[in-house]
Ligand SMILES: NC(=O)C1=CN([C@@H]2O[C@H](COP(=O)(O)OP(=O)(O)OC[C@H]3O[C@@H](n4cnc5c(N)ncnc54)[C@H](OP(=O)(O)O)[C@@H]3O)[C@@H](O)[C@H]2O)C=CC1
């Protein structure tokens with residue numbers, strides 16, 4: 001049976017920049033069955049033609065490498081319904097327009113997940129339906145629990161897909177290969193050999209017109225609660241029995257249960273907000289002056305939190321999670337820093353620690369080591385053993401949508417993981433809301449707030 005997508009929030013940035021280009025690619029590669037359609041729901045007063053015209057623009061901007069014919073094949077299958085997704089009558093009318101087993105995709109601001117699922121529960125879903133929920137999964141742990149209860153009333157857990165597109169990034173999937181398909185890393189992948197781990201997602205992008213969502217989320221909810229903790233989970237988890245829907249989410253859930261927030265949030269976290277400046281050659285206004293921002297909300301655009309993983313393998317190793325918008329350079333990487341050797345047989349040498357850099361953009365893996373240099377064989381020099389990863393056929397969202405169509409939840413976030421991730425960040429959110437940690441300014445284009 002063909003599957004049709006009902007995208008709630010089908011006129012948003014996520015849909016235009018990531019979902020439509022990925023769907024076009026899936027049509028192109030024959031993964032998406034010919035009869036599949038996409039029904040977008042949003043509040044704009046558009047008809048099908050107006051929506052198709054918007055979609056054409058988005059595809060031209062974000063899927064320029066695909067042919068016009070491929071764009072048009074998708075555009076022909078797009079339809080639009082104006083409605084309020086929190087209103088049961090509007091949802092019923094939208095669902096009545098699609099045949100078969102729908103995939104209902106909540107491409108919405110997180111504050112709308114609960115009212116939307118409540119309305120969806122009132123309407124009910126046909127047998128075989130699937131529901132996809134974007135990140136952040138709610139606003140806090142209580143909200144996540146309520147969302148899980150609503151979802152479980154509607155569907156079995158196997159039909160729920162909590163998306164975190166970082167899991168489908170090439171380097172992240174390669175961490176599984178690196179760790180579990182090689183003999184060399186796993187014996188040293190523990191507190192005896194690893195001194196610290198840094199997980200960084202710095203962006204030069206600013207708000208980019210997303211105030212409606214971002215100003216209520218902030219950097220901690222937007223990136224740390226989900227993407228960065230998922231990266232930590234993949235780096236720190238125990239070996240899964242198999243890379244499948246049973247083992248992978250279960251091992252990630254285990255390690256997330258062991259993660260502890262900073263003992264003192266005042267010293268274990270930093271929050272900041274950008275002021276006017278130039279990032280990646282673009283002049284950006286103060287965040288507080290961006291359209292749609294309420295400065296009184298004190299929304300942070302930079303977040304840094306150091307957590308520990310209190311289990312046998314990682315006791316005492318700090319994991320620093322850092323992300324920010326409007327920074328001086330794009331940098332997405334995990335850096336594993338190894339401890340010094342127990343005895344150095346080279347006199348007067350003070351070598352840097354070995355570093356394993358897992359870069360998510362570009363997708364690359366590099367091991368920085370100390371080797372004997374040119375000339376004097378007793379001098380040490382820094383060398384980098386590097387590999388660029390072979391490109392995947394599909395971008396992260398394409399891969400996730402393919403998994404979703406196959407009904408494979410290996411890369412979905414489980415109900416337990418979603419709630420545990422909130423447990424970890426909640427003390428930080430509470431301390432920040434109580435102004436226990438100052439909101440530091442940093443100029444757009446800089447390296448971030450001075451810690
Ligand atoms: N943008 C990105 O880069 C990424 C976003 N995400 C996640 O995707 C989700 C959506 O983000 P994004 O697309 O950026 O947000 P946007 O603010 O760009 O889009 C929100 C969408 O929701 C619609 N909407 C809002 N309220 C209602 C309502 N009551 N009824 C019907 N439609 C409504 C808006 O339509 P209208 O304006 O007509 O109301 C719009 O289509 C978030 O959870 C975000 O975390 C995840 C990864 C990347």
Ligand SMILES: O=C1O[C@H](COP(=O)(O)O)[C@@H](O)[C@H](O)[C@H]1O
Nearest residue numbers: 135165203205222223227332361
């Ligand atoms: O989920 C999100 O991720 C993007 C960064 O993802 P990338 O794949 O473009 O690196 C971030 O810009 C956005 O704020 C956040 O919602």
